[in-house]
Amino acid sequence: MDRIIIKGDIVFTPTKDEFQVYKDSYLVSEEGKIIGIFDELEQRYQDYPINDYSGKIIIPGFVDLHLHAPQYANMGLGMDKELLPWLNTYTFPEEAKYSDTNYAMEVYSELVKDLWRNGTTSAVIFSSIHKGSTELLMDLFVRSKIRVYVGKVNMDRNSSKELTEDTYQSLKDTEDIILRYKDNSSLVKTIITPRFVPTCTDELMDGLGQLALKYDVPVQSHLCENVSEVEWVKELHPNLPNYSSVYNKYNLFGQTKTIMAHSIYVTDEELELMSENQVFAAHCVNSNFNLSSGIMPVRKFLNKGIPVGLGSDISGGHSLSIPRAIVSAIQGSKMIWLDSDMELQPLTCSEAFYLGTKGGGSFFGKVGSFEEGYEMDCLIVDDSNISNISRFTLEERIEKFLYLGDDRNILERYIQGKIVAEPK
């Protein structure tokens, strides 16, 4: 049986309200799942192998609910533009290059390494429209043993010539990928990925919704990122009450589990629907800053019981680091607090950490926490260059790591109870 015990200073957030901390304790797992946390090792675990990380922090691996793989090479580029001009000038031309799997191999290999480096152990990813490059990316993740959902993007209108698909072919390629990866890996899965309403005909959305239901495959898309985009959707679908209702009409809004990125300008009716359908919001605060989109009022979503996780959203976002997304989410929520006349309380550190671990992780199932039965995905953090360990509490050390640390502080990544080596 596959057993491992790791020892160290354990920190996680079973609820968002506070950090649970276990100084100098043992995290026991079997078959890649958490058994429990113990301050002394019981007799029955005496013969389990122990990896001793005394003095280091052990936290759940980070979860990224939204990123665009084919935009990786564009990170930090064109940040002086807003969403729609940015898409046309930088993003679409770059994505068109992924018809070439050699180019895809070159860039995607770097992306996978960079996710690993940043301690992202689970991610939900947009690929491009290209079947070949999408499968290549999924195969890279299978090989590197990182937990992901990857979606081939669907778009058959309002796009550049190179990126406009034939509707039938778009659906066929999507179904092919679903079938190929159905039982292929416990870590790498397919997700249905209409780019966003403006680039998908009704026929395409209808077909995708049917595929989602037929194979019970989850869905991801974009929602209410930008004022002009919301207006555009209104023009395209004048008979539907709002943006969400377009997805909802086509079974792409929680009929199978669903993530909507951004969700900044959702109306109260849309919030209600997200809550009812338990649609996840991927909060991508750095992207929303960079593209002048606005700030999602996270507190409203939490108050409504809508599941929320964080997304790096490269290359609207400029960093794959989930700790950076955590800090920016806190910062953004403080600006919302000021704007709301101090009604919408800012995110606390434990709340934002929860969003970047268990909040996003719950999209995958039991991921992002150290409760019994959870996937044993964790990071070993060496914070000795940040905190004089004896001086700070464990809560203070985790806060300092989130604000000051970077990939250099991550010593090891475990997924399903196994150390993941740096991808080649």
Place this chain on the structure above:
Amino acid sequence: MDRIIIKGDIVFTPTKDEFQVYKDSYLVSEEGKIIGIFDELEQRYQDYPINDYSGKIIIPGFVDLHLHAPQYANMGLGMDKELLPWLNTYTFPEEAKYSDTNYAMEVYSELVKDLWRNGTTSAVIFSSIHKGSTELLMDLFVRSKIRVYVGKVNMDRNSSKELTEDTYQSLKDTEDIILRYKDNSSLVKTIITPRFVPTCTDELMDGLGQLALKYDVPVQSHLCENVSEVEWVKELHPNLPNYSSVYNKYNLFGQTKTIMAHSIYVTDEELELMSENQVFAAHCVNSNFNLSSGIMPVRKFLNKGIPVGLGSDISGGHSLSIPRAIVSAIQGSKMIWLDSDMELQPLTCSEAFYLGTKGGGSFFGKVGSFEEGYEMDCLIVDDSNISNISRFTLEERIEKFLYLGDDRNILERYIQGKIVAEPK
């Protein structure tokens, strides 16, 4: 004569409107001052020593206009609090420890190293109230050859017992330090540093203003950071029209060159006075996010011709990195653009870079640019892990470095034309 030529891809901002770029060129300096930039080396420079950094980017060193040295150990701590509770819970107790010069030596040595690591070649710094620790910090900078203004903090009311000075002693210590460092170093200078109006009696401010005029020493303080703080100042000085006018009354507002940190909630009258008196604003966006203070409308300041630079403001801010401050300043300005109904244009990348180099640098004199006669302070940036050099323009490479890079990309730091070694 002290001469050096460095070769590489040169980028700087003589004006904020755009980057000036010189691919594969020579930056020539003598006696620590820039002579010029040349694409081919003229005969008369043939015998100058050349440091060849071909393929690397050469930019002016970063300038940090506002940071608190004795808060260095607190970076990333207590970020769930607002300004005034944060000061009382975290900041003041920590600052009180600097009565012990051993403790100061331990922490300040790390701070100096960290500034060096981040490529900050010029900084304007608050020390604590303690003369001994302040002098120790200044001596560390003299030894490490980094360009700084350091100010012993003055505060004689509304502070914790340990940090409340006797007014006479506060003035005497300040004058002692001014005299001791008057002609001590071309790099390390004194700056007069009333903490902020609430912690300074009229008598203290009056004395400090007199010292500033007597020795022609510059001034730094805090201004309009937070709504409660502004109200507090109004209560303390009911007969003066605004916060700025208190400093102005005591010759602490541009009578000698002056930096005011934050300046978020300044009125139009105060903006007018800052412009008239050419008072510098230190824009500390990460601190303002972290302490829920708000966002300074930088564009208004630039439109008024008020000089602006960037401040890390540790430990309200959580990072010494000026590139991070640059990115956050752009992000903040985009939120202001939205809030102002798209009236106040966001900062462009070149504008924010300007603020973090020449904008702040102009407080020191000819610092932060590569124009003739400027101090030869520069960084050599190796961006090979970020940008495939052949694919991107130099403007794109600098943007990518600012957004994605970190201290690992900084290969060398020059100050006054000499490579600065890592401080011990």
